[in-house]
Amino acid sequence: MSDKFDVIVIGTGAGGGTLAHTIARTGKRILLLERGDFLTRELGNWDPGPVFVDGRYISPDTWYDGDGTPFQPQVHYFVGGATKMYGAALYRLRPEDFGDIRHIDGISPAWPLSYADFEPWYAMAEWLYQVHGSHGEDPTEGPCSRQYPWPPVSHEPRIQGISDALAQGGYHPFHSPCGILLNEAERPASICIRCAWCDGYPCMVHAKADAEVIAVRPILDMPNVTLLRNAQVTRLETDSSGRQVTGVVVERGGDDRQEIYQGDIVVLAAGAANTARILLRSASDAHPAGLANGSDQVGRNYMFHNSKAAIALGEEVNDTVYQKTLAVNDFYLAGNGREWPLGNIQMLGKSNAEAMKGEEPHLTRLAPNWSLEDVARHAVDFWLTTEDLPKPGNRVTIDEDGSIHLDYVPSNETEAAGLYAEFRKILNHVGLARHHVLHKNYYMGMNIPIAGVAHQAGTCRFGNDPATSVLDVNCKAHELDNLYLADTSFFPSIGAVNPALTVIANAIRVGEHIADRLGASLPAEARAPAPRTEPATPASTFSRKR
Ligand SMILES: Cc1cc2nc3c(=O)[nH]c(=O)nc-3n(C[C@H](O)[C@H](O)[C@H](O)COP(=O)(O)OP(=O)(O)OC[C@H]3O[C@@H](n4cnc5c(N)ncnc54)[C@H](O)[C@@H]3O)c2cc1C
Numbered sequence: 001m002s003d004k005f006d007v008i009v010i011g012t013g014a015g016g017g018t019l020a021h022t023i024a025r026t027g028k029r030i031l032l033l034e035r036g037d038f039l040t041r042e043l044g045n046w047d048p049g050p051v052f053v054d055g056r057y058i059s060p061d062t063w064y065d066g067d068g069t070p071f072q073p074q075v076h077y078f079v080g081g082a083t084k085m086y087g088a089a090l091y092r093l094r095p096e097d098f099g100d101i102r103h104i105d106g107i108s109p110a111w112p113l114s115y116a117d118f119e120p121w122y123a124m125a126e127w128l129y130q131v132h133g134s135h136g137e138d139p140t141e142g143p144c145s146r147q148y149p150w151p152p153v154s155h156e157p158r159i160q161g162i163s164d165a166l167a168q169g170g171y172h173p174f175h176s177p178c179g180i181l182l183n184e185a186e187r188p189a190s191i192c193i194r195c196a197w198c199d200g201y202p203c204m205v206h207a208k209a210d211a212e213v214i215a216v217r218p219i220l221d222m223p224n225v226t227l228l229r230n231a232q233v234t235r236l237e238t239d240s241s242g243r244q245v246t247g248v249v250v251e252r253g254g255d256d257r258q259e260i261y262q263g264d265i266v267v268l269a270a271g272a273a274n275t276a277r278i279l280l281r282s283a284s285d286a287h288p289a290g291l292a293n294g295s296d297q298v299g300r301n302y303m304f305h306n307s308k309a310a311i312a313l314g315e316e317v318n319d320t321v322y323q324k325t326l327a328v329n330d331f332y333l334a335g336n337g338r339e340w341p342l343g344n345i346q347m348l349g350k351s352n353a354e355a356m357k358g359e360e361p362h363l364t365r366l367a368p369n370w371s372l373e374d375v376a377r378h379a380v381d382f383w384l385t386t387e388d389l390p391k392p393g394n395r396v397t398i399d400e401d402g403s404i405h406l407d408y409v410p411s412n413e414t415e416a417a418g419l420y421a422e423f424r425k426i427l428n429h430v431g432l433a434r435h436h437v438l439h440k441n442y443y444m445g446m447n448i449p450i451a452g453v454a455h456q457a458g459t460c461r462f463g464n465d466p467a468t469s470v471l472d473v474n475c476k477a478h479e480l481d482n483l484y485l486a487d488t489s490f491f492p493s494i495g496a497v498n499p500a501l502t503v504i505a506n507a508i509r510v511g512e513h514i515a516d517r518l519g520a521s522l523p524a525e526a527r528a529p530a531p532r533t534e535p536a537t538p539a540s541t542f543s544r545k546r
Pocket of ligand 1: 015086199269272
């Protein structure tokens with residue numbers, strides 16, 4: 001195999017996998033370097049024991065918190081990255097998220113691009129990842145040039161009842177945007193059976209729209225694309241000027257054997273924390289504080305959302321299987337008597353007794369006559385998200401062994417409490433007053449707060465000013481001519497909705513820029529995926545209610 005390529009992409013998750021998919025049809029020689037392997041399809045994929053209790057798919061990494069206490073972070077090293085485990089709730093940020101937003105603990109800063117600038121790539125991302133939804137239902141969403149490719153996933157009866165009760169109470173419930181492959185036209189080989197094993201589990205039948213299924217596998221038989229698995233990038237080397245990445249240093253197969261690959265363009269997309277780690281480990285005479293880090297911004301402004309999970313119990317049995325279909329953004333923005341923006345409320349994947357075991361004493365105290373199995377049968381699961389702020393002191397650093405240290409202090413706790421208060425009103429309204437709140441990380445099977453890094457973002461923000469940002473508006477490092485970043489590290493702020501669609505949209509955007517730079521034209525259908533055979537939601541639903 002040659003060690004010279006036109007483009008090297010490091011990481012095959014939402015950012016790297018999607019970017020590789022975007023540029024694959026240019027015919028340029030592309031090398032994908034992925035630290036993990038394919039995630040094995042096995043019965044354990046859909047078993048809460050191995051997944052939640054044993055943490056079979058969580059990396060054995062050790063990171064350290066600000067006090068130097070070790071913890072095992074919730075990171076997933078596979079082809080497809082974190083999307084192998086994600087819940088595929090694929091939200092756009094709201095237009096306001098692209099501007100300055102005043103929060104109780106400070107300003108969530110503006111992006112160098114507006115929502116209108118970003119919109120075409122959101123539409124492409126929704127079509128590429130086969131999102132089911134209905135633009136126009138949520139009064140907080142921005143204008144959309146294209147309806148989702150597929151109608152929303154319908155609510156099961158229990159969730160429809162909650163949605164109806166909310167609407168009657170003057171709220172604006174809407175269908176969550178879901179990236180699942182429900183139709184034969186989307187995925188003839190194997191379609192989603194709407195099981196309960198989506199959010200936090202790998203999909204055994206490959207019917208979740210994750211980066212492996214949607215972006216990486218479809219390009220693997222192209223002669224210009226090479227994927228190296230179990231290939232961990234440790235460092236990037238530059239020429240003496242420090243402007244060009246000349247070598248990507250890789251450890252293969254877990255041993256110390258090193259290989260060096262060369263690419264005219266290098267795209268780093270290892271996830272927000274690991275991308276910062278690789279840059280910091282690449283310090284040299286030309287870049288003494290770490291590659292692309294003349295501004296001292298690499299690793300800073302780490303964000304991961306101020307979130308909670310809540311299990312609510314009603315008298316009625318909740319026999320919902322696919323529960324992630326409903327969301328409410330009535331408290332997303334300030335206004336209507338609220339001084340501060342509070343965030344998003346959405347449904348979580350349906351919980352089960354096995355995954356709830358750690359919470360047994362609290363849950364059975366809520367309903368003393370019920371066993372944990374009874375509690376699980378009646379449980380309705382919610383996820384509350386408040387924006388956290390990019391604080392310079394919330395940062396990734398590395399020690400002399402190259403291990404990650406993560407300093408993090410949460411922000412906007414008062415807003416999170418406000419969202420929880422609104423949530424309690426909602427529960428009263430829909431007859432679910434008994435409930436128990438779980439710390440987010442505990443819910444995800446982690447017992448140290450900082451370990452729940454699922455929504456990690458920031459660390460290398462993009463911006464116009466090289467003194468305060470790492471990347472320019474095209475996500476090229478200000479200080480290098482051929483290094484781009486394409487994971488969530490580019491986020492200047494994180495909003496209060498799930499991050500994956502935004503990193504996917506940005507990866508398409510950056511991929512198109514790289515294709516243009518290489519003088520390679522992309523076929524039209526690569527820029528705007530063609531309509532599918534099944535009619536999408538009628539255009540009449542395609543207006544904004546605001
Ligand atoms: C349980 C869970 C549920 C989630 N649910 C949702 C959801 O419903 N909606 C949503 O929007 N988001 C969700 N997310 C978050 C979403 O998955 C991430 O925001 C998204 O995948 C981030 O994309 P990325 O490209 O930045 O990183 P990743 O997708 O993690 O990709 C990084 C890739 O880089 C590889 N890598 C790391 N280090 C190296 C190295 N040194 N060398 C080579 N390769 C390397 C990794 O193995 C990985 O493949 C969830 C995440 C988790 C864990």
